[in-house]
Amino acid sequence: MLRGKMKHEAKVEIDGSYCPELKCRWNSYGNYRLIIWAWMMNDITVMFSPAEISHNGFYAHAALQTVAVILVGMPLAYSEICLAQYTNCNIFSMWDFFPLFKNVGYGTLFLILLKTIYLLVLTSWYLIYTFYSALDVPPWLSCDDYGDTKCMVKRVNVSIFQHCLEAQILFEDDCGMKTASNCFFEREIGGNCTVDIGFECLLPWKTIVAATAICLTVYILSIKKEKFIQILVRLTAFYICFVILVLFCVALSTSGTWYATKITINWTNYTFLNCYSTVTRGFLSVGTGYGILIFLTRDVSFRSPATMTSISMPLFALFVSFMFALIAFSGIKTMSYYHGEEENVIEIGSSLFFPMFASMSEIMSYFDALPMWGFFWFSVCFFSLYINFWILYLFLKECLLSMEIARLYTKLSCLIMLIVIGILTLPFLCSDLTGILTDATEIIQAINSLFFSVSLYWFYGIQNHNVDIIFMIGIKTNHFLKVAWLLNPIFICVILYARWEVMETYEFQDSYYIESIDMTCDLLVLYILLGIYSFILMVGFMLQIAKYYHNHECRELFRAKETFGPKDKILFRSRKMFVPEIMTREFLYRQIRIRGYYQKQKTGCKKNLKTFANEDADDRSYNGSL
Numbered sequence: 001m002l003r004g005k006m007k008h009e010a011k012v013e014i015d016g017s018y019c020p021e022l023k024c025r026w027n028s029y030g031n032y033r034l035i036i037w038a039w040m041m042n043d044i045t046v047m048f049s050p051a052e053i054s055h056n057g058f059y060a061h062a063a064l065q066t067v068a069v070i071l072v073g074m075p076l077a078y079s080e081i082c083l084a085q086y087t088n089c090n091i092f093s094m095w096d097f098f099p100l101f102k103n104v105g106y107g108t109l110f111l112i113l114l115k116t117i118y119l120l121v122l123t124s125w126y127l128i129y130t131f132y133s134a135l136d137v138p139p140w141l142s143c144d145d146y147g148d149t150k151c152m153v154k155r156v157n158v159s160i161f162q163h164c165l166e167a168q169i170l171f172e173d174d175c176g177m178k179t180a181s182n183c184f185f186e187r188e189i190g191g192n193c194t195v196d197i198g199f200e201c202l203l204p205w206k207t208i209v210a211a212t213a214i215c216l217t218v219y220i221l222s223i224k225k226e227k228f229i230q231i232l233v234r235l236t237a238f239y240i241c242f243v244i245l246v247l248f249c250v251a252l253s254t255s256g257t258w259y260a261t262k263i264t265i266n267w268t269n270y271t272f273l274n275c276y277s278t279v280t281r282g283f284l285s286v287g288t289g290y291g292i293l294i295f296l297t298r299d300v301s302f303r304s305p306a307t308m309t310s311i312s313m314p315l316f317a318l319f320v321s322f323m324f325a326l327i328a329f330s331g332i333k334t335m336s337y338y339h340g341e342e343e344n345v346i347e348i349g350s351s352l353f354f355p356m357f358a359s360m361s362e363i364m365s366y367f368d369a370l371p372m373w374g375f376f377w378f379s380v381c382f383f384s385l386y387i388n389f390w391i392l393y394l395f396l397k398e399c400l401l402s403m404e405i406a407r408l409y410t411k412l413s414c415l416i417m418l419i420v421i422g423i424l425t426l427p428f429l430c431s432d433l434t435g436i437l438t439d440a441t442e443i444i445q446a447i448n449s450l451f452f453s454v455s456l457y458w459f460y461g462i463q464n465h466n467v468d469i470i471f472m473i474g475i476k477t478n479h480f481l482k483v484a485w486l487l488n489p490i491f492i493c494v495i496l497y498a499r500w501e502v503m504e505t506y507e508f509q510d511s512y513y514i515e516s517i518d519m520t521c522d523l524l525v526l527y528i529l530l531g532i533y534s535f536i537l538m539v540g541f542m543l544q545i546a547k548y549y550h551n552h553e554c555r556e557l558f559r560a561k562e563t564f565g566p567k568d569k570i571l572f573r574s575r576k577m578f579v580p581e582i583m584t585r586e587f588l589y590r591q592i593r594i595r596g597y598y599q600k601q602k603t604g605c606k607k608n609l610k611t612f613a614n615e616d617a618d619d620r621s622y623n624g625s626l
Helices: 002-008 029-040 043-054 059-087 093-097 104-133 158-170 180-190 194-202 205-224 228-252 255-259 272-284 292-297 306-338 354-365 371-400 404-408 410-429 431-473 479-501 521-550 554-558 569-577 585-592 601-625
Strands: 011-014 017-020
Touching (some): 029 371, 043 306, 043 354, 059 431, 093 431, 104 431, 194 431, 354 371, 371 410, 431 521
Antiparallel strands (some): 011 017
16 A cells, blocks of 8 residues: 555656656546536535525525625635645645644544535435335325325315415414425424434434445445546436436426416515525535545646636536526426415425425426426435535545555445444434534534635735746636635625524524523534534644744744645745746746646656657757757
C-alpha cells in the first residue's frame, strides 16, 4: 500500500520540463463534471426545493433561489474549486491561507459525519417509497391496509373529500377523515416520532433493513471497484433526463396544467424570514461548506475549465430542481382542477417531511392514476441521495486510511466504519429527531461558508486570490465575481440570521416533552449537536493561538503560511516568481505545460515530453535564424 502511494506521488522531470503523473481518480473531464453535479444533486435540490417551490406558487420562490445560487453559491464553489486545484489541499490544509481557522476543518469533519447519518436515513425512506410505488396498487391509492382508520382516497372518494373541504372552510373543523397517503406516511415515517410511540420509534425495522442494504451495496461496490460510482453517476444522469422528459410530457398532457386558474401566488407568505429561508437553501444547494468540492477536485490535473465547472454544474442542478418543481406544480394544478378549482387541496401535514413524501405521492397519483409516475419520482430521488451518500463514504474512507493500521486492514476498517455509522444512525430514525439534522447540517454548513468567505476574501484578500487563479488557470477574475466575493460574507450573515429564526425544530413541535428541563427532546438534541460543533471550534481556536503565542508568531495567525501554494516544487518556485502584469498565460503554459487527461499515464507523459522537445528545437532554430 505504501509502495503504491509512493508511486502515486511520483513525477517526471527532464531538462527542466514538468510532467505530472495523471493520478486523478476521474478518468476524464466529463466524469469529473458529472461527479461535481452529482454532489450538487443533494437533499435540498431534489427534496426540499421542489416541494417548497411547487407548494408556494412556483415563480417567486424559483426567482429567489436563482438569485441565491448566482450571487452566493457559484462564487463560493468557484473559489473552492480553484483553491483545490491551486494547492491540492484537504479540509485541514486548505486553511493554510488563514491559520487561525485551521480548526474549522475538524468542525467540517463533524458536519460530514452528521450529513452522512442524515442522508442514510433519507435514502432509506426513499428506498421504501420506491419499493411500494412499484406495486400494482401503491398504499397511497387504496385504504385496504389501514384497518379501522377512517381513510379516503381523494381521487376516488371525491364527494367525501368535498364535504371535508366544506367543513374545513366554513366551520374550521376537521372532518375526521385521513387520506391514504397520510396514513401510509404516518405508518412508515411520520408516526415514528417520540411523542406518538415513545422511544420505540428507534427500531423501525423497514428503515433499518433499507439502511443496511444501502450500506452493504456501497461497501461491496467500493471494495470490488471504486470506479463503479462513475458508472452509476452516468446512468443516473441519463435516468434523470429521461424521467424529467417523461413526467414533463405527462404533466403537459393533463387538463389542469392549462385550465386551472385559482392556484396563484399567496403574497402573504412572502415575509422577510420566509424569503431568506428560501435563499438559504438556494446557496446551500451548491454543496459548499463541506469541503467535498475540494475533495473531489484536489487531484484533478485539468486546470482551465474551473470557471465552466463552477457555473455550468450549479445551473444544471438548479435546472433539474426547477423541472421537478414545475412537474409537481402542474400536478397541484391538475389536482385543483379535478376537484372543481378548489384551492385547499394540499394537506399541510404535521411533519417536516410530509410535503416531500405524502404530498408528492398523492400529486403523482393524479397523473392518470398510474403508479409508474410515482415510481419514477421516488427512484430519481433515491439514486441522487444514494450517490451523495457514496461520495461522503469515499471521503470518510480517505480520512480513515490516513491511519497506518487502517491501511493494513482496509476492508475490515471500512466495514467497521459503516457499522459505526449505522449505530450512530439509530437515534435519528425517529422522524422528529431526523428533522433536527436538517437544521443542524444547514446551520453548520452556513457557518463554515461564512468562515471560508471571511478568511479568504477579507483577510487573505481578493487580489491575492485572483493572482493565484491567474497563475494556475490563466484566467482573470471578472468584476462580477470580485463584487460577489466582497459582499459574500454580508449575504451569508443575513441568511444565517434568517435560518436561525426559521428553524424547522421550532415549527414542528411534535417531540417528547421533558418536564425536568422544560424542553422538548428534539430541541435538546439540536442544542447538543450545535454545542459539540461550537466546542470543537473553541478548542481549536485556543490551541492555535497558544501554539503561535508560544513561538512568538501571533501575527502569523492572520497571514498565509510560507508553504501555502502548489505542492509541487517546480510550481511552487514558479508561483514565487510569478508577476501577472508581465507573465502572460501563454508564457506560463509554455514553461509548465499543464495538460488535460490521457487514457494512459505513459502515453500522456511521452506526448508531453515529445511536445517539449519539439518546442525546444523550434526555439533553437528560431534563435539561430535571428
